[in-house]
Amino acid sequence: MKRLSLQWRITLMTVLLIGVTCVVMNLLLCSSGVYYMDTIADTLQGGDTVIMNSEGAESFNPQLVTPDEDLTIVVNGAQGRFRMTNWYITAVVTLLSGVLAYFVSGRALKPLRSFVSQVEKVQLNNLADMRINENVLPEFRQLSCSFNQMLERLDNAFAAQRQFTGNAAHELRTPLALMQAQLELFSAEHPDMLPETTKFLALLREQTERLTQMTKTLLEMSNLQQVARNEQIQLAPMVEEVFTDLALLAEKRNITLEMEGDGFLIGSDALIYRLLFNLTENAVKYNRSGGSVKVSVTQKPEKLLIRVSDTGCGVPEEYQQSIFQPFFRVDKSRSREYGGVGLGLSLVWEIANLHGGCVRVEESSKKGTTIAVELPVQG
Template sequence: MKRMKRLSFQWRITLLTAILIAGTCICLNLLLYRSGTVSMDSLNGFVMKYDTGNSDVVKIEFDDQQMSAFLRQFSQEVYDAKAAFGKKGWCITAIVTLLSAAIAYFVSGRALKPLKKFSQQTENIDQDNLTSTRLDENTAAEFQQLSCSVNHMLDRLALSFDLQRQFAGNAAHELRTPLAMMQTKLELFTEEHSDVDAETSKLVQFQIDQVDRLTSLVRTLLEMSNLQSVSRSDEIELAPLIDEILTDLTTLAEQKNITLHQNCEDVHMIGSDTLIYRLLFNLIENAIKYNHSGGSVTVSMQQENQQVLLHIADTGCGIPEEYRESIFQPFFRVDKSRSRQMGGVGLGLALVREIAVLHGGSVCVESGSKDGTTFAVKLPLNGEKTE
């Protein structure tokens, strides 16, 4: 039963049809065999009892020895005929069963085409294309209601995601003002009370650090909630953009004693200049932050078909294999204590993936060992998803 559940619906139909045809053929074969053998056996009795009783009919008489030999040979012929009849019946049964199974497989495959198409359409659904994806409702009657139900579900999900983004954006927007006021008050207090005792100074600095962290979190949440509304029609020269990012991060790299390298082709793409800058900035900044002193960060870029391939490699502590997907989830941290020391809020890589998907691309950890980590980013040149 468990093995049956693992089979596809097409194979289930094929097997059930084959079993039904085989059972029917076997029953028919047994009945025909029984009827045929009884008829053949009756010939022996017919020969033994044959007597026309008509003197006008020419009779051929055999002596007892010849008659016995004839009857033995005749019985053997009847037995051989029954055996051949049985073999032919079973061969025909096997051929009909296999032929019926093959026909059932192809017929069921054609009948299940709408279900396969339905499955392919649902596989392409994610939170970024809920509003644009619609299942074909002009299909077989059995799937019409299912397609309509799924389309209504997609509408409700799209509305839920929109409300969630709107709530996050509104909450982040409302939080910015009190946080800015708190930061201003703390900075004024620090300037006006430079002679406070060490304990008070430490407490104020702690408050400033936490407010900065909250401000960064709110800013990132606001960015993530507004991604869908950002125009993605800019023509971006990626090599100069990477130069600009490396220049912006030079101070941080010098503080960490990190060497920056690049090997980038001259590639152009269509997208949001602001978002692509943020994507690359976050990845390169992480490569610097989570590196060791004296390490290096290498950014390489090349064009392949209609895609740009970017690799950001560092010589840091690496990422364990079991966390290579989880790190793109919001607020996930491999090492919580270390991440807090670095000032991260746990949204940098989540934002990176959102931006990549929004441009029809992808991002993943291509390798991650104790010798470092390499992030691979694929982005279509025309800003649309390529298969």
């Protein structure tokens, strides 16, 4: 019963109610009909005015007298036909009422379906634009008001979160830059430092650089909403530019870069470039030596499909949804080895979502991973 839709529940309850009502009415009608038939039969047996033959025909001949046995047979036959007719009528009425209840309940639940379709369109970047019309049926008015209030609270919460992230990143950027400058200056002024001191300063510079990159990424993520997304973008030249920028890293790890297909879309040139760069860079970093990375673009009428495939060790199934969360890393030791801070794929998810698209792990095994990005052509 829990798996049935609300429409089917209303239909079944209506059929059950009408069926029980019809059965009760049928039993009452049968009881009443049989009682009055017996009364009529008793009356006829007591007089000579109306005579019924075995076929049930009436004859107003006072000279003829029908035996009691024939009259009893006729009355019993009429009673049987009366009962069967009532049961047929009950079955037909119940069936027709069930069909009508199904379509009527579907019509009555149409506002609920409309509400569900609007809820499914809600995304992180359109909370303020997805308010539901509150001028609806009384039963849905309170639900619509509550939903709109929930959207407003969520929008305010996410706005406060973005503002906090941007403010924190902005405040951290200056002291981190000052720390980097002081460390470099100290190293330049003391070339004859002890090996332990040199190693310690190198570690400090490395961690400061990581914090600087993290702050830069957080600042970018907090300002994504303000970036214009109305540029005409061709993907093939952009992918070639990404390959050029990652050529040294790919050569260092002996990774082959391949490209296939082309496409156009409306969006932010800078953000789409960053999306492609982050996905390709991840595919190169977490690949096996001597492997390959392939970026394929498929143009469709209303959307663009980008696939970035590598020949690495793959992503475990339980982590395939989590890798797009901020600061999540499957292998923390390898991420630190390559300088990762756990925000690259999160930024990819934010950019895809901001353009009205989505990103997912399409396929992953020990032979490699394919990450697919779907973006609407019109943004």
